[in-house]
Amino acid sequence: MNQQNLSAFIWSVADLLRGDYKQSDYGKVILPFTVLRRLDCVLKGTKQAVLTEYEEKKAMGINPEPFLLRKSGYSFYNTSPQDMKMLMGDHDHIRDNLYSYIQEFSPAVRDIFERFEFHTQIERLNKSGLLYQVTEKFAQIDLHPENVDNHQMGLVFEELIRKFAEISNETAGEHFTPREVISLMVNLLFIEDDEVLSKPGVVRTIYDPTAGTGGMLSVAGEYLEEHNSQARLTVFGQELNPESYAICKADMLIKGQDVANIAYGNTLSDDGHPQKHFDYMLSNPPFGVEWKKVEKDVRKEHEQQGYNGRFGPGLPRVSDGSMLFLLHLISKMRPVSEGGSRFGIVLNGSPLFTGGAGSGESEIRRYVLENDLIEAIVALPTDMFYNTGISTYVWIVSNRKPEHRKGKVQLIDSSEFWQKMRKSLGSKRKELSNDQIEEITRLFGSFTEAEKDGKPISRILNNSDFGYHTITVERPLRDENGNIELGKKGKLKGMKQPNVSLRDTENVPLVEEVEAYFKREVLPHFPDAWIDNDKTKVGYEIPFNRYFYMFQPPRPLEEIDAELMAVTERIKGMLEGMRA
Structure with a gap:
């Protein structure tokens, strides 16, 4: 059964729920039952061996758990003599038998169903007279890994979550990222x-x-696994949404990962992996979501711990917390002496340029650029995500840059690398083909400037190219006779007084001398102006599109005049025709 047919089959359960459940509540039943059936099928081949081992060790008074894990072949097990198909043999006791079956799973699995609040749905289905029918429906499908591999199962979960999120008017993109974006x-x-x-x-x-x-x-x-079957990747994660967390945990269990490494809760206010550092990291934090709920905790860490905490460089505006995740990941990098780290994070356009010199956003950009942490920023096509059509960017950040990348940032414009999807999914209308993923990867790997169809698609810039000084340009306050007014008291005595209404600011590229810029750009127009050096600030922004802008020269005036004349003659002819 392919993924689409499987999803459609599971979705057909909604027909049973209609009337007794609101559409927005379908997922509360279908998701945990899908997980339950998957786990049920996974354990099928070793079930009898586990039961035999369980009885033997129990009779010997030995803790059976390590032996049962070995027999099951996974990092979980179930000691109930029943499975989902056997539950169908006792219609009258389906509720009690289902509870008993779930209770016989190992603790990590029981926690998954607690996160789903599955007991609430069992009671509700039982009262509605639907519990046996729904259980029977799921018992009919075969979700064994030999028939539905882990990759396919992941796609099934994602499609189901997307559908439920659309029905509930929730933000589907908060739960997952398109697989081809992850592959890139x-x-x-x-x-x-x-x-x-x-x-x-x-x-x-x-x-x-x-x-x-x-x-x-x-x-x-x-x-x-594809590149080196003998390599071992140990995964860690944290998730705030309880249903997504439960699915993630179930997926990791089946793949033999230690599910204790998947923490539950808000990463920003309650780091589930304090003091830990990692070789690689990936993240797609929610776009443009405010962090007001965790503001107190985040500000406390920023103010009390400074650079010893996660948010030392600065805090972005409360309306968008995505840069907090950037800082969080930086804090999780292994020290260079221990091999360093590299991570990829998906951000919208705002972190590239929002906030002037001295703002939290600018200070965060300043920190990552002055510490030479950005390897590349890749612009993705619009309409790539399920919940938004906005422009998005992948930042590749590392504290162990290869020698040839040091002091440099590569910008890759892959906004035209896409193919139209046969069927739109929410806001997602475009996708990356395998060939396009390979081409973008080659651009990154080659670390060279490149063009495609006469347009630049890869640029190499110095870190300092993104920096600037914001200078405050003052002009003197004059009395009604045009004379410059001087200060009369304290430190300002005898000094020219600035006219606040004429005050202006200029951004001077970091690579240029401020005084030389001032003499060239300002003094010829305002000879009486001066710089208030106490107000000078350093800022950083990454005006991505500017580096890929292609000037289109205007058409010759003769060509435009000829077109206007032709239109004029056409209008005159129409008017004359109306008079006739």
């Missing part, structure tokens, strides 16, 4: 380390602070 990010993350990652027995850690259903972690694992 993983390629960019690993390409410079292919030689290291190909060594037998290599072990690396990867972390996603906004893990969603675990898609990014899964694709990273698939990449490494």
